[in-house]
Amino acid sequence: MSDPVSLPALWLRDNCGCTDCRDPRSGQKLFQITDLPEAPSVATATRTSLVSGPGWEVVWAPDGHRSEYADAWLAPQLDLPPDARTEDAKTLWRAADLADSLPSARWTDYRDDPAVRLRTLNAVGRLGFALLRGVPTREGQVTEVAETFGYVRETNYGRIFEVRVEPDPNNLAFTGERITPHTDNPYRDPVPTLQLLHCLVNSAEGGESGLVDGFAAAAQLRLEDPAGFALLSRTPVPFRFTDTGGDIGTGTGTGTGGTGADLSAHRPLIGTDPRGLIREIRFNNRSLGTLRLPAADTEAFYAAYRRFAELLRRPEFQLDFRLGPGDCLIFDNTRLLHARTAFADHGGRHLQGCYADLDGLLSTAAVLRRSVLDQVQALFADQGGAEYFGESVTQAQHMLQAGALAEAAGAPGPLVAAALLHDLGHFHGETTGHDLMRGTDNRHSHTGADWLAQWFGPAVTEPVRLHVDAKRYLCAVEPGYLALLSPASVHTLAVQGGPMTPAEAERFAAHPSAADAVRLRRWDEAAKDPQAPTPGFGHFRPLLAALLETAPHS
């Protein structure tokens, strides 16, 4: 455990979480950095037990302020990429990775089921896009989709833009021309970070869609041509868009009006964070303005630019599909390039699009995750406080201890979560543990695993699903195992089917999650000690939140 005295004092003091220092609702700090003592120091640090588990109480010199810090906060076990917008927090892909498994959902499921909604939003965060199917082909519907997770970003193209052949187009998008992979509005700063394209009609010949993971392509450029990558990431280029339609009058007294635009932005083609991680792609030769650099730099830039452009056109990067009526594509415009093949107008192709922003989408996903965790935490606090079928710990204590034992054993995060949540089925089943004690198997392992599968991947759910079978397995293959069981567990073993037959045990052992289930099972048996240290649920929240972010999309 980190001793507070060894930590940077100003940082520690700045992170005091007491209600004098922080607003409990918003988490906002109630002081300025300049309000703190010049050189705060820890006067005393005392071990204490906090709601979120063991920790420290610190008294500060010179002002006597008191702060509490949980061990889990002082030394977080998670090493997550802190910035959700860089390549580190993404799953980079090539066309073949997704060709048979587009991240997609039915509109009604997305709308009505928070688990589907979370998986969809997670896919936009992690893969850069998701496809909703069966969205009503009503004009204006695309903004309703955007409003399920955020806010429409209005631009000079309107709140909604019509992607179809226009009689007097101010942009190539509004023609039937082929459009090669590009990001939208690179001449805007801030650039719209999300785009939605909702297909109302697509009976044209052609007009197929394509997506390219610009982060994956930039990472490939870094491998093949590190100097070119560095050049593109450190050279701001001018992007420009002008529209002379309907300029604002200049005579006095003419009032406002007009829709002309003259937009420009200077940004690199590959935006990186201060550590050099890929964070933003802008790629659109159509609106690249005149670069003014010394001749040698211009030549080097153009060589790298062309190389990147060629790389982006490799078929391995471009995921092709066709948008049909009712499909709505949501994609990250700071990462994915989109393209379409040419189409003949007479067939009819009409998409409606709008822009929105990633911060709102990621916030909505974070709120959904928080809600799930609040719900689980409430179960631990309410139903979990009940006695555990004759054991000397409550159900919640039992599960928290199982999680702590998994953590102490150095188990990977998903298995820690599985240990923590393994008996959640007792809370969620239509029958309860008492039925089990009365001789009816409530199949709580399956009930729990099924509920968890809404939110978590198989590395969490399958050990939970198998943890009862693991008891039956261990009793079959380890002669002394039965003797380790508590009397209640011996009682339920019979209801659950007794020790496995050799054939059953062989089948069980072949299951890919069997080893994890067996590990979980041993922690399960051990987690019934009323004297054992038991962390609070809060201790596990960051781990669960991270798992909720990376669960597979389907």
Next chain:
Amino acid sequence: MSDPVSLPALWLRDNCGCTDCRDPRSGQKLFQITDLPEAPSVATATRTSLVSGPGWEVVWAPDGHRSEYADAWLAPQLDLPPDARTEDAKTLWRAADLADSLPSARWTDYRDDPAVRLRTLNAVGRLGFALLRGVPTREGQVTEVAETFGYVRETNYGRIFEVRVEPDPNNLAFTGERITPHTDNPYRDPVPTLQLLHCLVNSAEGGESGLVDGFAAAAQLRLEDPAGFALLSRTPVPFRFTDTGGDIGTGTGTGTGGTGADLSAHRPLIGTDPRGLIREIRFNNRSLGTLRLPAADTEAFYAAYRRFAELLRRPEFQLDFRLGPGDCLIFDNTRLLHARTAFADHGGRHLQGCYADLDGLLSTAAVLRRSVLDQVQALFADQGGAEYFGESVTQAQHMLQAGALAEAAGAPGPLVAAALLHDLGHFHGETTGHDLMRGTDNRHSHTGADWLAQWFGPAVTEPVRLHVDAKRYLCAVEPGYLALLSPASVHTLAVQGGPMTPAEAERFAAHPSAADAVRLRRWDEAAKDPQAPTPGFGHFRPLLAALLETAPHS
């Protein structure tokens, strides 16, 4: 002149402006960089005369494509900061610079007069803010102000947020607490780049406003503590805002809804462009989350952070003023920090705010500038084509030649513009040059200067205003000058008052713009040569556009 053969070929070809390569309306390129030949080269380059002045016709190998490049485009005389968002394109300020001259305008003038509108928007671009006075104190009016130049950015605080004491505030802004200088929404990415605050009521005691130029303060930090500046500009810090109010339900079938938020962004306190220029400030201790760095880095960061915070609190940086009913402040949230003193609720203080984006505002300003230049260009093309009172050049040729002579003499930009525009009063006066020839002074120097003063600063307008007096002056003090005048100019001299008396000449010479007016006058006399090379108006547009961007706000 730059020979096209000496320039980077791919760059030159990529910038071909022919209608096969570029859409004339949007300026968008109609090809991809990968569509160009691998190694284009200039087969022939021939001097030619283009609409925008002298230039080159290039024929390309291997494909025979033809391009035209004006000399003015090949070797632009302007060295403007290319990126309008960095410190290079700004006028940094301290409180004393603006305390007596807040950039401000009456709402009705702003609304009705494009020149006032342009000066106001220029002030936001260059100084980071402007104040509109007399904006109707109607609820919702703030979004109408935003819509005069761009689009409202909706957030979890709504399209409009109410800045007043709220019963259950989710943010300190909605209390009566003092708020020290900060930028808004640092936890949002993209951050709203503009904020508007419209005062409806302010009869509270306290509640004074303050603004700090964060670019100026960061530049000062760079002077005083370069290592600290570097650290703050390369360390992404986590900003976080959570609002647990009204979370979205997680039960199945509950539909959407809820306004909870969980926003986070990882960005440096001082954002710089790849060259290290200051480009964005995020400063808000309230929502600074937990930085996780090695201890030594944490200590160094906190030392620099505190130093920057102390610097931002120096009175020299904070411009204080009081918003009264009808005042609407528009400011750059990527640059300016805003603050307010505490206020007692019972007095009543109510602002309405909204967010918007700088790109739209800068586009609107650019469109206004373009409209002014289009209008002047049209005058050159239409009225300017008329004969010039018996001279052997047209009025337009005369003015273009005067501009070219000033440019060839190495005159500063505003004086080149003055030479180019010196006779614009002939076009704009209610009387024309023919009245002058008939013996009535139309005072075209003053008419022109007054019209130009809507758009340009005194370095442009005053030499224009004095260019007739300069003739009278030169005829008085240089015995041979009268002999240099054309017959028409001799004729008008009499109408204009004849050579100055010694007392008049002395007064004239004392004028701060007299020397510039005399230089202009000599070019004026010389610019009547039907054989002289005469650039097109387009040659001067970039210069005029730049001057329109930097004209003083009042």
